[in-house]
Amino acid sequence: xxxxxxxxxxxxxxxxxxxxxxxxxxxxxxxxxxxxxxxxxxxxxxxxxxxxxxxxxxxxxxxxxxxxxxxxxxxxxxxxxxxxxxxxxxxxxxxxxxxxxxxxxxxxxxxxxxxxxxxxxxxxxxxxxxxxxxxxxxxxxxxxxxxxxxxxxxxxxxxxxxxxxxxxxxxxxxxxxxxxxxxxxxxxxxxxxxxxxxxxxxxxxxxxxxxxxxxxxxxxxxxxxxxxxxxxxxxxxxxxxxxxxxxxxxxxxxxxxxxxxxxxxxxxxxxxxxxxxxxxxxxxxxxxxxxxxxxxxxxxxxxxxxxxxxxxxxxxxxxxxxxxxxxxxxxxxxxxxxxxxxxxxxxxxxxxxxxxxxxxxxxxxxxxxxxxxxxxxxxxxxxxxxxxxxxxxxxxxxxxxxxxxxxxxxxxxxxxxxxxxxxxxxxxxxxxxxxxxxxxxxxxxxxxxxxxxxxxxxxxxxxxx
Numbered sequence: 001x002x003x004x005x006x007x008x009x010x011x012x013x014x015x016x017x018x019x020x021x022x023x024x025x026x027x028x029x030x031x032x033x034x035x036x037x038x039x040x041x042x043x044x045x046x047x048x049x050x051x052x053x054x055x056x057x058x059x060x061x062x063x064x065x066x067x068x069x070x071x072x073x074x075x076x077x078x079x080x081x082x083x084x085x086x087x088x089x090x091x092x093x094x095x096x097x098x099x100x101x102x103x104x105x106x107x108x109x110x111x112x113x114x115x116x117x118x119x120x121x122x123x124x125x126x127x128x129x130x131x132x133x134x135x136x137x138x139x140x141x142x143x144x145x146x147x148x149x150x151x152x153x154x155x156x157x158x159x160x161x162x163x164x165x166x167x168x169x170x171x172x173x174x175x176x177x178x179x180x181x182x183x184x185x186x187x188x189x190x191x192x193x194x195x196x197x198x199x200x201x202x203x204x205x206x207x208x209x210x211x212x213x214x215x216x217x218x219x220x221x222x223x224x225x226x227x228x229x230x231x232x233x234x235x236x237x238x239x240x241x242x243x244x245x246x247x248x249x250x251x252x253x254x255x256x257x258x259x260x261x262x263x264x265x266x267x268x269x270x271x272x273x274x275x276x277x278x279x280x281x282x283x284x285x286x287x288x289x290x291x292x293x294x295x296x297x298x299x300x301x302x303x304x305x306x307x308x309x310x311x312x313x314x315x316x317x318x319x320x321x322x323x324x325x326x327x328x329x330x331x332x333x334x335x336x337x338x339x340x341x342x343x344x345x346x347x348x349x350x351x352x353x354x355x356x357x358x359x360x361x362x363x364x365x366x367x368x369x370x371x372x373x374x375x376x377x378x379x380x381x382x383x384x385x386x387x388x389x390x391x392x393x394x395x396x397x398x399x400x401x402x403x404x405x406x407x408x409x410x411x412x413x414x415x416x417x418x419x420x421x422x423x424x425x426x427x428x429x430x431x432x433x434x435x436x437x438x439x440x441x442x443x444x445x446x447x448x449x450x451x452x453x454x455x456x457x458x459x460x461x462x463x464x465x
Contacts, residue, residue: 003052003238006033006059010120015081019107023078023092029116032059035069039123042070042130045108045146045154047097047139050074054134054158057241067249068130073116075108097135097142098168100372102149102416104142109153128155129256132248136160136232137203140189141170144210147185148173152415155257156248157187160235164210165201169372174206174213176369180397180410181266184257186220188244192229203231218261222247266409269400269446276414276434276441283435284423286383292335297357301329301338308340310357320351320359328381333388333403339365341379341392346370348379348392348401366405371395381421383432387447391432393419398434413441 010029015022028050035041046054051074061067077093096104117124125131131154135143140162147154164170191207214221222244226233234240259272289301291310299312307321308329324344331338332350338359340349350365370377379392379399388403397412398419413419417436425431425442434441 003056005030005052005055007031007036009050014112014115016078016107016111018111019103020078020092020096022083023080023095025078025112026076027112027116028074029120029122030055030072030074031122032062032069032071034059034063035071038069040069040125040127040130041123042068043113043124043132044070044072045131045133046072046074047077047133047135047142048074049076051134051236051241053236053238053241054245056238057245060242061245061249066246066252068125068252070130071122071124073113075112093138094167097138098163098170100145100169100173103373105146105149105154108146109150128153129252132156132158134158136162136235138163138167140232141173144173144187147187148183151183151185155184155186157185158244158248159187159189159210160232161191161195161203161207162189162210163201163203164206165203167200171201171206172369174209176396176410177210177213177219178216178263179265179369179408180217181270181412182217182219182259182262182272184259186248186257187214187222188248189214189221189223190226190234190240190244191223192226192231192233194228194230196231217263217266218259220257220260263409269409270411270443271446274444276411276443278414279440279442281440281442283421283440284426284433286423289329289331289338291353291357294353294355294357299357301331303329303340308338308359312357319357320362322362325378328379328393330382330384330390333384333386339382339384339390341382343376343378343380346377348382348390364405366390366392366401366407368392368394368399369396369407369410380419381423383422383424385424385445385447391422393422393434398422398432411443417441 008031013024013026015024055072058070062069078096080090080092133143133146133154140159143157143159147157164173195203211223262272291299299310302309303326305325306323307318309316310319323342327343328341337350337352347367348365350363351359352361354360374395379394381393383391390401392399395418397410399407400409401407413436419434419436421435423433432443432445
């Protein structure tokens with residue numbers, strides 16, 4: 001079918017000055033005839049240029065009232081121009097689409113869209129429920145990443161044969177989708193039987209893993225599978241585009257995009273109806289890391305960058321050293337181990353407390369999840385509940401670590417704040433507090449500071465976690 005879009009198509013190039021500095025992006029803006037003169041447009045951003053099938057589908061649904069008046073912005077992958085006359089232009093599609101960072105989403109939201117609105121006088125609605133992003137293959141994973149990173153701006157996603165694979169580090173996303181608190185996103189995924197199988201991964205398996213992860217995390221999701229077809233087979237098919245847009249924009253006038261459910265794992269710890277709240281209160285004071293009385297020894301553990309010391313009436317002595325940059329310590333629920341965070345190591349360590357208050361046997365307690373462009377590899381603070389669950393402040397949010405060392409839930413802070421400190425409330429120990437950049441946030445925990453019955457033992461012999 002030949003697609004004839006009504007209205008105007010504006011096009012040009014833009015060279016990024018901030019988020020993708022020096023990279024040139026070609027764009028096309030489609031303003032349908034039925035939307036001319038409207039205020040507060042909805043917005044559809046398509047990857048790999050203007051997807052005419054999606055743009056046409058929106059035209060059709062706008063006229064039937066099944067979608068809001070909408071403009072489509074098609075953006076081609078970035079190209080890095082040479083600063084020298086003999087240099088060649090470098091294609092930067094992977095840089096644009098496959099890296100799990102906020103740089104490209106921030107470029108679109110904070111740089112390109114403001115440029116387009118100012119240049120062409122476009123009046124786009126500020127409502128994130130009216131903003132959608134779409135793409136296929138690497139553009140598909142980028143479409144998801146845009147809504148994930150900039151959930152304050154995008155709430156609807158279409159992805160065709162998304163490459164949740166190791167072209168960049170997209171293979172980490174399905175795991176993070178499962179573990180990170182569910183965000184308000186409606187997503188429509190398509191993939192086919194004959195997806196490519198390459199050195200960076202199997203696209204069929206990657207798309208399937210993405211689908212299963214989204215379902216596990218409770219996302220508002222629809223998925224279609226096409227037997228006998230190939231990579232991104234329906235991305236530019238008009239009939240399929242109309243069908244998916246109906247699903248993505250269903251009840252747009254009356255139903256905002258919300259979190260429908262959390263994963264069963266997250267729902268054991270938090271409620272979706274009790275999000276983080278910013279509080280005008282001081283961050284809770286944390287008790288000293290005191291040593292339980294053993295053989296008459298009393299004291300507390302303190303640390304510098306590389307070593308841990310036991311301070312007692314007898315003085316101060318080093319009990320462990322050889323760390324890179326210690327940021328926090330915490331005693332286990334049974335008072336037999338010390339947990340150690342090293343900001344340069346992407347893990348939390350544990351050491352056993354000996355009868356005289358010494359420490360022995362450094363082991364990795366848990367491996368932490370890291371963003372692609374992390375500045376600090378490890379946790380900056382720790383606190384431990386009565387069930388020996390560790391809460392670690394990291395760049396991805398507060399990572400909750402089960403007693404035997406597995407991160408099962410990640411709780412990002414509002415406004416993309418990075419937690420620096422974590423603690424339980426002094427007067428309200430059923431609340432977790434997080435400090436970030438001078439702001440204090442509080443979150444009710446369903447089990448509070450108490451032990452989860454399933455965490456009563458660290459011995460797991462059944463193979464189920």
